[in-house]
Amino acid sequence: MDFRLVRRLGHFLAVAEEGHFGRAAARLGISQPPLTAQIQALERELGVKLLERTGKGARPTREGEALIPLARRLAEGAGELEALARELRAGRAAPVAIACVTSALFDYLPPLVRALQAARPDAAVSVRELDTTDAVEALRRGEVDLALLRLDRDRPPVKLRALGRDVLAAALPSGHPLAESSAPLPLGQLADEPMLVLPRGISPAYSDAMVTACREAGFTPRVVREVGSAMAQLGFVAAGLGIALVSAGMARLRPPGVAFRELEGPIHAVGVALAWNAERESEATRLALDFAEMLFPGG
Template sequence: MELRHLRYFVAVAEELHFSLAAQKLNIAQPPLSQQIQQLENELGVRLFLRTKRQVKLTYAGKVFLDNARKILNDLERACEATQRAHRGELGKIIVAFTGTATYDILPNLIQLYQARYPLVDLTVFQLVTTAQVEALLTGEIDVGILCAPLEIAELNVGVIRYEPFVVALPADHPLAEKTGGIEAGELAAELFIMTPRKLGPAYYDVIINICHNAGFSPNVVQESGELGTILALVAAKMGISLVPHSLQNIHMEGVVYRQLKNPFPKLQTALAWRKSENSPVVHTFLELATRCFPVLKD
């Protein structure tokens, strides 16, 4: 039995007329009759009662029609799902992101992706850069949105944003009055609140380099892996912090943001994925992300 037998049978069962069914199938009537006879012979039952005036389904034919329709419908859905999967429109993807991507890149990207690919099962969660690298290598996540530069032999890394740092200050700090911008050297005597280097070396190193370029090493008195906690500590007047420009989207009572006059180097945010990755879903995600964020330079 072949699929064409099912299609031919359903056409005859719906038309209850061999000539009309043959026209519908765009074949001649004699071959259609032969195919139906082959099907009946294989099943060992009569599917149609034929007279000169009419064609009727037998009881067995009615039962077979229900199942034949289901098989053909299931096949059509399977073919459609397979084609969607090949185009990256159906499947699963797990994306991790760092806190630095939370406030602008992530919401914009996820909203666009879900609108374009509503049938993809998308899971997102926050991980620091070092944990993302490990999760990529073990296959726990498919794409990482993390801090670069990053050189891992098994991973592709593509930068999507260069972002300057700004200064987060207690609202009553003397430097808060400098609305025209702050020279990094003016921070030399300040107490710094930073993230631990082990959680994100690239992020940490940019801040250190900004300070070194201004001729000093920061006096780090507190560390936290959460940017929200860092802002809370600034509000508590435990120190100041250099934070990504996008963090200004967070309003916290007692904290003000001031621009750096020479905010170099900048923080690199990048997409990372396995070089061996062959999932169409992953590649459509990467394509959309790089199209939406063609190397942003704040």
């Protein structure tokens, strides 16, 4: 990253936001002539005029307005990088960023995060709730260090360590005729039910497992709506808009208005895996894999 360019972009943003060279200079803690020189150097480097003077101050040109959103992102990114570098110089461990699918938030995420925090108390741990497809892309881009997701095989450079198998359960509106019994429910009894599903693009392996299970039970799911997350599925079920096949672990949430039935079988779905980018392995990655081996030995 060219920090000189980023610094000049920050100067440009200050003038654009203040609408005045003098006020921008005061905000930046420099005098006006060096500020003007920095803006001129930036304009020469980019080859476009960024600011024009007005009777009351200055305003961005059309080209300057177009560059402002990206300039802000670059300036913010540089600020975050410098802040992290200061923490590392002070001896603080690098932060750990984790992506997690909704259905892994309760069974798999808590013990893993607690173990990482105990081993590296000086490292911040952040968690982003993402679907499987977005989590894989975040790993590839280096936006997260680890991901808890539903995937059945490696997607180089993303590698997997299985944490546990999972089974499907039926989520039904509380007043549904099939909600009363506690006996395992034959999947074929849901053949005519309006079904709420996740788009295949969100979690292909999980979606394929659900469709395959229905076909093996002799029917094709009667999909009435695609929803954006597992939590949304439960919300729509509670509203009486359909039924859903979800991870059995979601029953632990006990959402009002939703009844869960174990499926006869049981019917296995794609389990949760710990994923990482093999090209970006770190100390946190290796620690997480060690903890996964101890916490989820049956994976």
